[in-house]
Amino acid sequence: MARxxxxxxxxxxxxxxxxVYASLSPFTGWKQPVAxxxxxxxxxxxxxxxxxxxxxxxxxxxMPLGALAVGALVRSGRRVSIAFIAALLAGALLSFxxxxxxxxxxxxxxxxxxxxxxxxxxLAGALVAxxxxxxxxxxxxxxxxxxxxxxxxxxxxxxxxxxxxxxxFPTPVPLGLGQVLVRLQELAAEALGGTPWSAWTEDWAxxxxxxxxxxxxxxxxxxxLGLLAPCLVAYTIVRPGWRRAVTVPGAALLxxxxxTLSTALNFGPQHALAxxxxxxxxxxxxxxxxxxxxxxxxxxxxxxxxxxxVTALVALVAQAPxxxxxxxxxxxxxxxxxxxxxxxAQWIGWLWPYAALVYLLARVTARDNAERGTGDAQAGP
Numbered sequence: 001m002a003r004x005x006x007x008x009x010x011x012x013x014x015x016x017x018x019x020v021y022a023s024l025s026p027f028t029g030w031k032q033p034v035a036x037x038x039x040x041x042x043x044x045x046x047x048x049x050x051x052x053x054x055x056x057x058x059x060x061x062x063m064p065l066g067a068l069a070v071g072a073l074v075r076s077g078r079r080v081s082i083a084f085i086a087a088l089l090a091g092a093l094l095s096f097x098x099x100x101x102x103x104x105x106x107x108x109x110x111x112x113x114x115x116x117x118x119x120x121x122x123l124a125g126a127l128v129a130x131x132x133x134x135x136x137x138x139x140x141x142x143x144x145x146x147x148x149x150x151x152x153x154x155x156x157x158x159x160x161x162x163x164x165x166x167x168x169f170p171t172p173v174p175l176g177l178g179q180v181l182v183r184l185q186e187l188a189a190e191a192l193g194g195t196p197w198s199a200w201t202e203d204w205a206x207x208x209x210x211x212x213x214x215x216x217x218x219x220x221x222x223x224x225l226g227l228l229a230p231c232l233v234a235y236t237i238v239r240p241g242w243r244r245a246v247t248v249p250g251a252a253l254l255x256x257x258x259x260t261l262s263t264a265l266n267f268g269p270q271h272a273l274a275x276x277x278x279x280x281x282x283x284x285x286x287x288x289x290x291x292x293x294x295x296x297x298x299x300x301x302x303x304x305x306x307x308x309x310v311t312a313l314v315a316l317v318a319q320a321p322x323x324x325x326x327x328x329x330x331x332x333x334x335x336x337x338x339x340x341x342x343x344x345a346q347w348i349g350w351l352w353p354y355a356a357l358v359y360l361l362a363r364v365t366a367r368d369n370a371e372r373g374t375g376d377a378q379a380g381p
Contacts, residue, residue, distance in 0.1 A: 001340070004221075007154040007157040007158045007161070008068050008071040008072035008075055009070050009072035009076065010154070011072075011156050011158065011161065012065065012068035012069050012071075012072050012286055013067055014162075015064055015065050016065060016094060019061065019065065019094060019095075019098065020094075020098065021064070022061075022104065023027070023099075023101075023108075024098065024101060024102070024105065024108075026214050026378035030104045030105065031104060031105075031106055041262070047201050055117060057200045058113075058114050058117035058118055059117045059118075059120060059121045059124070060121060061121060062091050062095065062117075062118045062119070062120075062121030062122045062125065063121045063124050063125035063128070064101035064125060065087075065090075065091050065121075065122055065125060066087050066091050066121065066122035066123065066124065066125025066126035066127075066128075066129065067125035067126065067128050067129040067311050068125075069083070069086070069087035069090055069091070069126070069134075070083045070084055070087045070125075070129035070130060071138065073086060073087065073231070074129075074133055074138060076143045077140065080130060080133055080134075084126050084127075084129075087122065087126045087129075088119075088122055088123055088124075088126055090122075090244050091118065091119060091121075091122025091123075091125075091126075092119040092122060095114070095118035095122070096115055096118060097114050098103045099111065099112075099114055099115045101305070102277065115314035122323065125203070129175040148238060148239060148243055148330075149237045149238060149239065150237055150238075150239060150299070153237035155236035155294070155359050155362075156233055156234070156236055156359065157237065159230075159233050159352070159355060159356055160230060160233060160234060161260070161360055162348055162352060162355075163177075163230045163233075163254075163352060164254050164255070164258040165345055165348050165349075166345060166348040166349030166350075166352045167255065167258040167259055167262060167349065168261070168265070168345040168349075169262065169315075169345040169348075170262055170263065171259075171349060172257075172264055172317060172320035172321065173214060173222045173223065173283075173316075173317060173320050174217055174222050174223050174226070174259050174275050174277075174280050174283070175222070175226025175227055175255050175259065175283075176222050176223070176226055176313070176316070176317040176320060177226065177313070177317070177349045177350070177352045178310075178313060178314040178317050178318075178349070178351075178352065178354070179317045179318065179320065179349075179350065180350035180354075181318050181350065190368055192197075195287070213320070213321060214316070214319065214320050216278060216279045217279075218316060218319070219277065219279040219280075219283070220279035220282055220283040220286065221283070221316065222283070222313065222317060222320070223279060223280060223283025223284060223286075223287065224283050224286045224287040224290060225287070225309050225310075225312055225313040225316065226255070226287070227251060227252060227255055227283070227284060227285075227287030227288065227291070227311050227353045228290050228291055228309050228312055229306065229310050229313055229353070229356060230251050230255075230288050231247060231248055231287075231291040231294075232291075232294070232302045232305055232309060232360075233306060233356055233359070233360070234247045235247075235294070235297060235299065235302035235306075236299045236302050236303050236360070237299075239294075240296070244295050245292065247291075248288050248291040248292050248295075249288065252284055252287070254358075256284065260272050260273060260275070261276050261277050264364075265336060272303050274315075279299070299363070300363065300364060300366070302361075303360045303361075303363035303364045304364050306356070306360040307357060307360050307361060307364065310353050310356050310357050312354060312356070312362065314353050314354075329368060
């Protein structure tokens with residue numbers, strides 16, 4: 001089996017991190033259980049009561065992990081049988097560790113049923129991946145990837161896949177990822193509390209509360225940059241020609257759909273389109289037009305311009321106030337159970353622009369022979 005650089009590996013690790021976050025969130029209230037010393041570390045009782053949601057979520061939640069793990073191992077050159085066994089064991093072991101650690105969290109309920117469902121979900125996902133491989137799906141994906149993307153495109157693909165995940169948590173402005181300053185200030189204030197340096201943080205809360213909403217022009221520009229940023233990331237890996245033109249409306253539709261889904265999940269289906277403020281659609285249209293006008297930009301030029309766009313996006317988003325009604329609305333809606341997954345989505349939304357900056361900077365400083373090695377600098381459609 002040939003070895004290929006693949007984004008399946010990083011995605012598998014990220015999905016495992018999502019499982020850890022969802023299983024142990026909110027990471028507070030750790031307490032030594034009295035009965036655990038007698039029962040052992042991995043004591044997993046059978047639950048007397050369970051719901052259909054618990055069964056479905058535990059089963060489906062581990063399926064992507066099994067599929068991604070098999071895909072990553074096969075793409076790295078491992079035999080299919082070895083990849084299948086390793087993925088199954090990894091998923092079952094991860095679930096066992098998470099269920100065992102939940103013994104220390106009073107608000108979580110470990111269960112042998114949950115572990116069996118998680119293991120079954122991993123098995124189902126691994127079987128799907130093996131079936132796809134047997135039907136030639138992985139080879140077809142490699143052929144499709146070679147036609148659409150340049151060599152060493154795994155980092156860019158990963159960023160593009162994570163972009164809509166970051167949008168699942170409500171942003172201060174539509175498509176406005178990267179508002180992490182307020183959270184960093186909160187963490188710094190907590191860390192410095194009770195120390196001689198705590199006075200440094202006294203004005204931060206007042207400054208945050210005093211933020212005024214962005215003007216319509218600033219909001220429109222933020223939405224424009226929020227759409228243009230993933231388009232420029234895509235231009236660093238998508239081959240020139242009509243394929244680039246497809247990415248622009250695709251990004252616009254994905255951003256529209258994900259933002260609508262996020263609003264519906266967090267504030268209720270009746271408010272699904274509440275994010276469509278007057279500058280929203282003009283901003284999306286302006287971003288799409290800008291992306292189409294830049295179709296012929298070279299890959300290194302796209303990376304350089306992307307650095308400017310992402311930096312400007314972060315600067316604008318930092319000036320936008322946070323929504324003080326979000327937490328209350330989320331707690332009051334019955335789908336608030338998804339907050340554990342949204343917590344990770346929030347971190348992705350916070351960090352995506354900074355990861356994009358690192359990636360784009362690496363593309364700008366890439367060696368010329370590496371760029372020429374892709375063999376498509378002058379390629380047509």
